[in-house]
Structure formats: structure tokens, C-alpha cells
Amino acid sequence: xxxxxxxxxxxxxxxxxxxxxxxxxxxxxxxxxxxxxxxxxxxxxxxxxxxxxxxxxxxxxxxxxxxxxxxxxxxxxxxxxxxxxxxxxxxxxxxxxxxxxxxxxxxxxxxxxxxxxxxxxxx
Numbered sequence: 001x002x003x004x005x006x007x008x009x010x011x012x013x014x015x016x017x018x019x020x021x022x023x024x025x026x027x028x029x030x031x032x033x034x035x036x037x038x039x040x041x042x043x044x045x046x047x048x049x050x051x052x053x054x055x056x057x058x059x060x061x062x063x064x065x066x067x068x069x070x071x072x073x074x075x076x077x078x079x080x081x082x083x084x085x086x087x088x089x090x091x092x093x094x095x096x097x098x099x100x101x102x103x104x105x106x107x108x109x110x111x112x113x114x115x116x117x118x119x120x121x122x123x
Contacts, residue, residue: 073108093121 100117103109109117 096121 097118100109100114100121104111104114
């Protein structure tokens, strides 16, 4: 009538070892690497977008600021040298040439005007 109970055997849990575990590591590592690469790419694009926006803002500000050019300088009147220079007139021509050179350096005379005035002085 009554049967004695058989002893209960523990159930053995077999965990995957070897290939299934390695496959999981490989898939997980690849997903991690892809996520990191995507995050880096997104950060780089965001930095580029920000740099482009800053450049465009700078160009708009530069376009809004009026640019004033200095008024054109009137050429300095060049007096013709007298036909007969006095004996001590060599210093006079040299001083006039230095004055003309200074005017060219200041931007008041163009090199062409300087050459014309120098030709008049030396002739």
C-alpha cells in the first residue's frame, strides 16, 4: 500500500562553456565597440556643426559692420625744379627725393607718381 519514496536527485544545471560563451562575448564586444564608435562620430559631427555655426556667425557680424575706406589722398603738389640749380642745389634735390620717398611710405603717393616726380627732379 504505501510505497517508500525514492530519494530525490538534484537537477544538474549545465552551463554553456566554450563556444556559446565565446560567441556571447564576441557579440557583446562588437555591440559595445559599435556603440562607442557611433558616440564618437556623433560628437565629432556636433563639434563640426558648432564650428560651422561660429564661422557663419562671425561672417554675419563682419558683413554687418560697415567698412570705411580712408578717403583718397590728394597727390602732393610737386614743384618743378628750377632750370639752373645753384651750386649748393645738390642737397635740395636730395632732400626733395627723401620727402617724396616718405610720402610713398605713408601711402600718400603711388609708386608711379613717385617715379614721375623723381624724373622731373633729376631732369
